[in-house]
Amino acid sequence: xxxxxxxxxxxxxxxxxxxxxxxxxxxxxxxxxxxxxxxxxxxxxxxxxxxxxxxxxxxxxxxxxxxxxxxxxxxxxxxxxxxxxxxxxxxxxxxxxxxxxxxxxxxxxxxxxxxxxxxxxxxxxxxxxxxxxxxxxxxxxxxxxxxxxxxxxxxxxxxxxxxxxxxxxxxxxxxxxxxxxxxxxxxxxxxxxxxx
Amino acid sequence: xxxxxxxxxxxxxxxxxxxxxxxxxxxxxxxxxxxxxxxxxxxxxxxxxxxxxxxxxxxxxxxxxxxxxxxxxxxxxxxxxxxxxxxxxxxxxxxxxxxxxxxxxxxxxxxxxxxxxxxxxxxxxxxxxxxxxxxxxxxxxxxxxxxxxxxxxxxxxxxxxxxxxxxxxxxxxxxxxxxxxxxxxxxxxxxxxxxxxxxxxxxxxxxxxxxxxxxxxxxxxxxxxxxxxxxxxxxxxxxxxxxxxxxxxxxxxxxxxxxxxxxxxxxxxxxxxxxxxxxxxxxxxxxxxxxxxxxxxxxxxxxxxxxxxxxxxxxxxxxxxxxxxxxxxxxxxxxxxxxxxxxxxxxxxxxxxxxxxxxxxxxxxxxxxxxxxxxxxxxxxxxxxxxxxxxxxxxxxxxxxxxxxxxxxxxxxxxxxxxxxxxxxxxxxxxxxxxxxxxxxxxxxxxxxxxxxxxxxxxxxxxxxxxxxxxxxxxxxxxxxxxxxxxxxxxxxxxxxxxxxxxxxxxxxxxxxxxxxxxxxxxxxxxxxxx
Numbered sequence: 072x073x074x075x076x077x078x079x080x081x082x083x084x085x086x087x088x089x090x091x092x093x094x095x096x097x098x099x100x101x102x103x104x105x106x107x108x109x110x111x112x113x114x115x116x117x118x119x120x121x122x123x124x125x126x127x128x129x130x131x132x133x134x135x136x137x138x139x140x141x142x143x144x145x146x147x148x149x150x151x152x153x154x155x156x157x158x159x160x161x162x163x164x165x166x167x168x169x170x171x172x173x174x175x176x177x178x179x180x181x182x183x184x185x186x187x188x189x190x191x192x193x194x195x196x197x198x199x200x201x202x203x204x205x206x207x208x209x210x211x212x213x214x215x216x217x218x219x220x221x222x223x224x225x226x227x228x229x230x231x232x233x234x235x236x237x238x239x240x241x242x243x244x245x246x247x248x249x250x251x252x253x254x255x256x257x258x259x260x261x262x263x264x265x266x267x
Numbered sequence: 268x269x270x271x272x273x274x275x276x277x278x279x280x281x282x283x284x285x286x287x288x289x290x291x292x293x294x295x296x297x298x299x300x301x302x303x304x305x306x307x308x309x310x311x312x313x314x315x316x317x318x319x320x321x322x323x324x325x326x327x328x329x330x331x332x333x334x335x336x337x338x339x340x341x342x343x344x345x346x347x348x349x350x351x352x353x354x355x356x357x358x359x360x361x362x363x364x365x366x367x368x369x370x371x372x373x374x375x376x377x378x379x380x381x382x383x384x385x386x387x388x389x390x391x392x393x394x395x396x397x398x399x400x401x402x403x404x405x406x407x408x409x410x411x412x413x414x415x416x417x418x419x420x421x422x423x424x425x426x427x428x429x430x431x432x433x434x435x436x437x438x439x440x441x442x443x444x445x446x447x448x449x450x451x452x453x454x455x456x457x458x459x460x461x462x463x464x465x466x467x468x469x470x471x472x473x474x475x476x477x478x479x480x481x482x483x484x485x486x487x488x489x490x491x492x493x494x495x496x497x498x499x500x501x502x503x504x505x506x507x508x509x510x511x512x513x514x515x516x517x518x519x520x521x522x523x524x525x526x527x528x529x530x531x532x533x534x535x536x537x538x539x540x541x542x543x544x545x546x547x548x549x550x551x552x553x554x555x556x557x558x559x560x561x562x563x564x565x566x567x568x569x570x571x572x573x574x575x576x577x578x579x580x581x582x583x584x585x586x587x588x589x590x591x592x593x594x595x596x597x598x599x600x601x602x603x604x605x606x607x608x609x610x611x612x613x614x615x616x617x618x619x620x621x622x623x624x625x626x627x628x629x630x631x632x633x634x635x636x637x638x639x640x641x642x643x644x645x646x647x648x649x650x651x652x653x654x655x656x657x658x659x660x661x662x663x664x665x666x667x668x669x670x671x672x673x674x675x676x677x678x679x680x681x682x683x684x685x686x687x688x689x690x691x692x693x694x695x696x697x698x699x700x701x702x703x704x705x706x707x708x709x710x711x712x713x714x715x716x717x718x719x720x721x722x723x724x725x726x727x728x729x730x731x732x733x734x735x736x737x738x739x740x741x742x743x744x745x746x747x748x749x750x751x752x753x754x755x756x757x758x759x760x761x762x763x764x765x766x767x768x769x770x771x772x773x774x775x776x777x778x779x780x781x782x783x784x785x786x787x788x789x790x791x792x793x794x795x796x797x798x
Contacts, residue, residue, distance in 0.1 A: 078783060079374055079447055088374040088446045095438045095472055103476035106484075106510055110495055118501060196492025199501050206487060210480075 086240050093244045097251050100214075104255055107207050111262060114199050123267050125200035128193065130184055134264040137180050138256065144173035145253040148222075152246045158236035160229045167222045167229075167242075170249065174219045181212055204263055211259060214252045221245040277677060277774035291376035292777055296383050297362030298675065304354040307390070308661075309744070311345035314338045316737055319699075319730040325720045335716035336402040343405030344422075348429050349390055351660055352518060355525035356471070357386070357436050359667050360464050362675060364440055366768035367458045369449025369786065371778040374442040382435035389428030396421035404714065406515070409496035409507040413488045420489050423482035430475045430482075433521075437471030440464055449767070451786035455549070458766045458790050459542065462549040463528030466556040470517045470524075474560070478514030481507065505570055512563035520559040522656060523623075524552055526663025527594055530616050533666050534598050536764045537613035538605030541791040544597035551590035558587045568639050577636055584634035591627055595620060606794070610762070611685035615666035618693055622658025626651055629704065644714070647707025653700045665692075665743070672747070673761045677774040678754030684746040691739025698732025766790040 079085060115122050151166030188194075188201070195205040225241050228234055234242060278294045287295055317338050321329050330338070361379065365372050373379050396418040403412045403419065412419050444465050448457070485507070487493040494500025496507045535542045542548065564572060564580030572580075598620055607613070629651045632638045642648065672680050702725045711722045718726065760769035767790070771779050 079370065079372055079376070084446055088442045091445055092375060092378075092438055092442045095441055096434075099434050099438070099472050099476045102473055103480050106477050106480040110484075110506065113503075113506065114495075114501070121501075194492070195487065196494065196500075199494055202487075202493040202495060202500075205491075206484065206493060210483075 082238065089240050089244055093247050097247065100251060100255075104207075104210070107203070107210065108258075108262075111203050111207070114203065118199065121198060122200055125198060126263065126265075126267060128188075128191070129204070129264050130187065131264050133180050133184050134260050137177050138260050140173050140177050140180070141253045141256050144170045144177070145250055147173065148246045148249045152239070152242050155229070155234050155239040155242045156236060160232070160234055163234065163242060164226050164229050167226050171219050171222050171226075174215050174222075178212060178215060181208065207259055207263065211252070211255050214255070218245070218249050218252050221248060275677075275772065275774075275776075277772050278777050279677070279774055280777075289380070291372070291380055293361050293365050293373050293376065293379060294675075294775060294779075296379050297358050297360070299383055300353055300361060300386070301358040303387070303390070304350045304358055305744075307345050307349035308354070309740075311342050311350060312737065312740065314342035314345070316733060318342060319733040321716055322718070322726045323730050325718050325723055325726075327716045330716070332716050333402060336404075336714075337400045339714065340401040340404055341397075344393075344401065346656075347405055347522075348426060349393070351522045351656060352433060353386065353429075353436075355529070355660070355664055355667065356440070356464065356467055356521065357382075357433075359529070359664075359671065360440060360467075360525060361436070363671065363768055364443055364461060364464055365447070366674075366771060366775065366779055367461050367766055368444065368447060368452055369767045369780065369784045370443065370447040371780065371783070373439050374446055375439050378435055379439055382432045382439070385428050385435065386432035389425045389432060392425035392428060393422060396425060406511060407482075407485065408511075409485065409488070409504045410498070412485060413496060420486045423486045427479050427482050430479045433471050434475045434479075437468035437475075440468040441472065444468075449783050449786055453786075455546065456786055456789045457549075458528075459531035459545070459548050459552075460525075460528035463524040463531070463552045466552040467521050467524045469553075470521050470556050470559060474514045474517040474521075477510060478518075481510040481514070484510075505567070505572075508567050508570055509563070512566045513560075516563040516566060517556075517559040519652075519655075520555050522660045523663075524555060526619065526660040526667075527552070529663045529667040529670070530598060530619050531594075532764075532766065533612045533616040533670050534601050535791050535793050536670075536762050537610060537616070538602050538607050539794045540601055540605040541793055541795060542597070543600035543603075544593070545789065545791065547593050548597050551593045554590040555587065558583065558590070562587060565634055565639075568636060569643050581634055581636050581639075585631060588627065588631060595624060595627070610669075611680070611682060611689060612666045612670035612762075614686065614689045615662050615669060618689070619659060619662040619666060622654050622662060622696070626654025626656075626658050629654065642707060644712055645707040646703040646711045646713055649713050650700045650703035650707055653703070658696060658700070665689075668747070670762070671768075672750060673757030674768055674771075674773050674775070676751055676754070677757050677772075678750050679757045679761065680750040680754060681746055684742065684749070688739050688743035688746060691735055691742060693739075695732050695734070695736025695739050699729050699736055700732075702726075702729040702732070764790075765792060 079088065147166045147169040151163045151170065154160075154162035154166060185205075193201050195202050222245055225234070225245050228241055278292055287299060290296060317330070318335070321327065321335055321338075327335070361373070399416060399418040401407075401415075401417045401419065401422055403415055403417065407419065407423075444457075444461055484493065484495055488496055494502040496502050496504050498504065531542060531548055562580060562584045564576055565584045568577050568581070609617075629647070633642060633648060633651060669680065669685060672678070706722045706725045709722070711718055757773040759771070759773050761773075762769075767784055767786070768775070770784060
């Protein structure tokens with residue numbers, strides 16, 4: 072049960088620490104979204120009819136497209152992390168670049184959806200369903216934006232030659248975060264778009 | 268064991284504001300938190316004194332009702348969010364966690380600095396919100412907070428930042444305790460302060476995101492017309508209360524657990540006896556953290572929950588008393604037949620046990636449904652949580668400040684002045700708050716600027732007590748400043764304590780230890796082999 076070393080400069084300690092740190096951070100993220108999922112559950116039980124009528128106003132096709140886009144982006148992140156583990160910095164940059172591109176596609180689709188809703192007079196204040204829809208997808212969208220920033224930072228690090236097969240902590244950690252962002256959407260899509 | 272006699276300036280050697288603002292040293296970051304939180308403690312205290320001043324007379328005399336509401340909101344929010352939550356974990360915890368486990372720093376020094384600046388941004392935003400000061404009380408209950416003309420949105424943003432800072436600090440500590448323990452430092456050789464800080468960090472990390480999103484939704488309600496808390500839109504104001512207390516009840520253990528950790532350190536040192544029931548104290552910290560998540564509903568007995576939910580929350584609430592009592596009994600068993608000396612840290616530690624026992628035992632009166640309905644929102648509640656929060660946490664904080672002052676500054680305090688300050692604080696505190704138990708049981712409601720004339724005498728007594736308490740705290744602060752300026756140089760281990768921080772110099776070097784220490788036994792072998 073001895074800790075390996077009390078020295079945070081030690082690379083293996085730093086890697087293990089970063090991993091535990093990111094997982095702990097993701098736990099806090101689960102709780103952050105958890106409150107919204109709780110609100111969703113409560114209001115859905117209270118007003119099943121409202122949810123049945125309102126959810127039909129969402130665009131299932133665009134929602135499905137975005138789901139595919141995000142799942143693909145998780146795949147490109149995995150490829151990138153795998154690449155740097157084999158020392159291929161260039162491939163990492165390409166893969167993470169593709170992920171950022173896919174994230175941008177996701178946000179553009181989201182923009183089209185939001186614009187259509189506003190056009191039809193559907194706002195966060197319209198009713199509880201759209202309050203939930205905008206708050207949940209909005210908070211998720213902010214996470215997508217932050218993820219794009221993180222991934223760009225990793226690309227910058229890689230361009231400066233700071234990442235290698237022996238040190239790839241930032242790539243792996245931002246990859247974990249990106250999977251989480253993806254996972255949240257995988258819950259949001261059926262809950263908001265599909266369940267009638 | 269001392270590596271140096273402690274005449275150097277250690278981590279304080281470099282001067283200038285840059286050396287502080289950009290420091291990655293956990294000790295400097297801890298010190299910045301201490302200065303900041305003590306500042307807000309004093310400001311929050313001034314608001315408390317203004318409240319007591321107004322309560323000298325049954326009718327409003329000095330301030331309007333609105334001003335009174337603003338004062339108690341500011342008193343509550345500053346004390347809770349800017350002092351009592353961050354003071355021990357982020358201040359003393361930052362300083363002593365790495366020293367206790369024999370590490371050079373926390374796991375993520377840059378994140379640590381970031382969390383201080385996020386905290387600073389948070390309190391600047393909160394100060395900014397004073398343009399239209401809050402009058403909602405520190406609980407921000409909807410629907411009033413969704414409609415109040417005060418700058419609730421700004422304040423919510425500020426509190427969100429404070430919460431983020433709290434999460435980052437807790438996360439840092441969890442990883443530090445898991446990954447950076449010195450060779451030989453097994454979990455069961457850790458000082459008990461670390462066990463309580465570990466439990467605290469878990470609560471910070473799990474509970475804080477929920478209040479964060481609660482404040483975001485409150486802001487969204489005000490800005491976008493989102494209706495989660497608005498009955499007119501089908502929402503439910505009680506949902507806000509559930510979210511709020513899901514954080515704000517566990518967070519009272521963020522306030523008290525670190526103080527309990529300090530007490531577990533101080534009591535054996537000044538009793539010259541090994542701590543009694545090490546594992547019981549250690550695991551009771553985790554038990555408190557766990558149970559703390561299951562009892563938030565006891566703040567809402569009169570909010571219209573179902574009788575079944577009320578009964579369950581009431582039942583679970585009594586369970587929290589068990590691990591808490593386990594700690595108190597173990598501290599008392601540690602004192603039993605020890606060679607007790609009454610230096611200032613010990614005086615505050617014993618005060619903690621005494622006052623916290625009063626505060627703790629009045630808890631079950633409030634946890635029981637039948638008496639709660641009588642006592643809810645009376646001064647009995649005010650007295651109860653001041654006995655736990657100020658009598659408990661703040662006394663633990665003072666114990667920690669006096670105990671670790673030589674280590675943090677490399678200077679000794681004037682012990683005689685420290686004891687005078689202690690006596691004033693002890694007397695002032697009890698006079699102020701014990702009277703509140705009495706007026707509370709007789710039905711005086713909290714939060715009003717006016718009260719019935721039959722409570723007049725007690726309120727005058729309470730105000731006099733608050734003045735004595737304030738003088739005691741000023742004397743203590745003056746003593747700290749004098750100690751900083753011209754205290755005698757402190758040796759590495761002035762209290763003959765055995766935990767690792769006393770092996771570092773006073774004040775410690777920048778990376779704490781020349782060589783990472785190897786741990787071969789627990790730190791509580793007082794009166795047995797070594798000391």
